[in-house]
Amino acid sequence: MLSWLSNPNILLAGLVLALAQFLAALPWLRSMDPRGFDRGVRNATSIGYSVGVLLLMALGFAAFIGYKGDSANLRLYGRIYGAVLHLQLLIDLFLYLPVGITLVFPKAGAVALAAYREGWRQPMFWLLTTAGILFTWLSVVIPYFTFGDDFKMMKQIGFDIVMLMALLFGVLAASISIAEEIEGRTAITVMSKPINRRSFLLGKFLGILMACGAMSLILGLNLNAALLVMPEFDPINKDRAYDQMPEQAKAEIVPTFQKCVPAGPGRPMAEGAGMWFGESFAHTFGIMLGFGQVMILVAIATAFATRLPFVVNLLIVLTIYLLGHLAPVVVRVTDAGGQAKSSGLGLVRFLGNLFDTLLPALEFFNMGPAIIRETPLDLWDFGLQVATVFGYALIYTAIALIVGLLLFEDRDLA
Numbered sequence: 001m002l003s004w005l006s007n008p009n010i011l012l013a014g015l016v017l018a019l020a021q022f023l024a025a026l027p028w029l030r031s032m033d034p035r036g037f038d039r040g041v042r043n044a045t046s047i048g049y050s051v052g053v054l055l056l057m058a059l060g061f062a063a064f065i066g067y068k069g070d071s072a073n074l075r076l077y078g079r080i081y082g083a084v085l086h087l088q089l090l091i092d093l094f095l096y097l098p099v100g101i102t103l104v105f106p107k108a109g110a111v112a113l114a115a116y117r118e119g120w121r122q123p124m125f126w127l128l129t130t131a132g133i134l135f136t137w138l139s140v141v142i143p144y145f146t147f148g149d150d151f152k153m154m155k156q157i158g159f160d161i162v163m164l165m166a167l168l169f170g171v172l173a174a175s176i177s178i179a180e181e182i183e184g185r186t187a188i189t190v191m192s193k194p195i196n197r198r199s200f201l202l203g204k205f206l207g208i209l210m211a212c213g214a215m216s217l218i219l220g221l222n223l224n225a226a227l228l229v230m231p232e233f234d235p236i237n238k239d240r241a242y243d244q245m246p247e248q249a250k251a252e253i254v255p256t257f258q259k260c261v262p263a264g265p266g267r268p269m270a271e272g273a274g275m276w277f278g279e280s281f282a283h284t285f286g287i288m289l290g291f292g293q294v295m296i297l298v299a300i301a302t303a304f305a306t307r308l309p310f311v312v313n314l315l316i317v318l319t320i321y322l323l324g325h326l327a328p329v330v331v332r333v334t335d336a337g338g339q340a341k342s343s344g345l346g347l348v349r350f351l352g353n354l355f356d357t358l359l360p361a362l363e364f365f366n367m368g369p370a371i372i373r374e375t376p377l378d379l380w381d382f383g384l385q386v387a388t389v390f391g392y393a394l395i396y397t398a399i400a401l402i403v404g405l406l407l408f409e410d411r412d413l414a
Helices: 008-032 034-041 044-068 071-104 106-121 123-141 150-183 186-191 197-233 235-240 244-259 267-305 310-336 343-358 379-409
Strands: none
Touching: 008 034, 008 044, 008 071, 008 267, 034 044, 044 071, 071 106, 071 197, 071 267, 106 123, 106 150, 106 197, 123 150, 123 197, 150 197, 150 267, 150 310, 197 267, 197 379, 244 267, 244 379, 267 310, 267 379, 310 343
């Protein structure tokens, strides 16, 4: 039973797995008590205790690998290990991304950090996150009657849930927070310090957007787990639950994880962790598409919040969301009508082209065509398309923020 103690490959695999978790935990451990952590780094006794904890973790992983021994089971546990490591890395990102922004934009970053922390503390953030998690798992058990394409339908719904929850939070937070600070004269207090209006508005936008990004990544991790469970829940359609992009990503990432662990019983667990990160990487492209849409609409809500009350702002953003998806469809339908001389059709065609030109082309951010297709889609070609669409989102976001700054410059705050 203790034969694993004499197997150096198992012991080394346990050390590698424990070291990865240990290093991922250090940033958020430091955030809990920065001064105490910095003192501990300079204290030999504390370092000795840390090394002892690391060795105990390594022995624990080695014992687990030696006890299980079965490759199939270890791949499953490797996925769980990868999910925990993924969560730890997300926590590190949530903690230190705002700090990085404050280094690049000191004044706007200070406002962004306050808005970001305020977003985390709002019950609405956790309510929408919990609702997104529940809706995602509900979509796993709902029958879709798609004759074998339930997995694709559930996947598309999952990406839509991630986008809609983050969008709803971002628009509500921008509409309420900025409008309340202006109407309640709190903005005057903030800008009485060496923070101008541009830094105030940009900081508010960045802080709310970072909170939306955090929600998207949390729901994305949950979606990845749900997509793994879906084929097991529906064994009849299990053979059709196949997507080329995650498989291609796993082929790229899994060998790297395998090389980190010596050959032997520990390698299947590393393979399982690599499979988790490969699938997460492929699904991140879909999360990015949805987040681009969130970024544009939060920027529009931020711009209008400088002049309009909450309810009006919310209705305008909702209208833009609907028309942004509907206008391209109207243009295609009216163009397919040919040269019909109906004045009504001409007016619809004109309005469709007007909205399609002025409003954001939100149909570009739809993940559906990449999921519901017969021919496989190359991961890197799709990644290039996502990068192009995300660049479009950045440009439109910048335009919306410039309009918001122009509206805010003339706003009387007294």
